[in-house]
Amino acid sequence: MTAGSKNKAPYKLIVTDIDNTVFDWVNYYVTAFNALLDTVASTIGSSRELLAAESRDVFSEHGSIEYPFLAQELQSVNKFYGSDIDRMLSEAVAPGRDAFMAAAQSVLKPYDDVPSTLAAIKKRFPDLPIVALTDAPRYVAMWKLNKLGLLEHYDAVYGLPDPRVPTCEISRRVKVDPEILLKHLQQSNFGFKGKIRILPDDYEKPGVRGLKTVLMDFDLDEPIEKRQDVLWIGDNLRKDIGLGKRLNVRSAWAEYGSKVSEGNLASLSLFSPPQNIHKNVYIKANDPSAPRPDVVFNSFSDLLTEMGLAKK
Secondary structure (H helix, E strand, O other): OOOOOOOOOOOOOEEEOOOOOOHHHHHHHHHHHHHHHHHHHHHHOOOHHHHHHHHHOOOOOOOOOOOOOOOOHHHHHHOOOOOOOOHHHHHHHHHHHHHHHHHHHOOOOOOOOOHHHHHHHHHHOOOOEEEEEEEEEEHHHHHHHHHHHHHHHHHHHEOOOOOOOOOOOOOOEOOOOOHHHHHHHHHOOOOOEEEEOOOOOOOOOOOOHHHHHHHHOOOOOOOOOOOEEEEEEEEEEHHHHHHHHOOOOOOEEEEHHHHOHHHHHHHHHOOOOHHHHHHHHHOOOOOOOOOOOEEEEEEHHHHHHOOOOOOO
């Protein structure tokens, strides 16, 4: 791949994963989620361990570890409050959400070099589309990118369907605060002016249909031998790099995103179903049977070298 000139980019499209590619998702989610569990456990007189185990069941049912209505779906919470939804929402759900958000404040940040790298690429190649492709629910993905201050650098966001709203089995009442429910129903795009695409659940990686949809939308679904003008960046060798190789797009492994502390991994395993860990965290960096990337990024700023923009 030749370096880009000032006016012509070396690629026609850049597609990035989000979690563990533009920010440390594991540290963020473990920190914030444990704060939620501690708060709810203290409120109802339970233990974090019990609520963590119940969380695995809820996440398994919804097929996503980032299900935003987790607290009101926990078995112990429902047993404690019964049909008193108002009390549940005010005593457990809202404080749990507040604890999650407060803890997230200090850890929901992009990797240091991500904002400057994306800004530099947009400045040099303003017409080059940069797309986010994620297995997270669309709303959750955009919420994270907005909080990270990165949404403005993207031209499109592709995510999975937003989660369903929980209801009380007895009263059929929605178990969500009206203000939060309104935000959910409004399908906020956070002022984003780019393309938003909600993909079917079965388009989840490592299946190729999500990335193939991106290529089709940007008129780059060319014969397989002509796709090297697309750059795909992800942290998971099997899930991300595997699908990139299957579609013959140039695939960059965000190797830095595969470095997870033993403590965070142990904590994650307490509340995450095993299949979600495998989907969200690549923990076998030395797996010789994994697909090989075209290029390895030791930091996100290596993208500048790939684009011919690195300082010499």
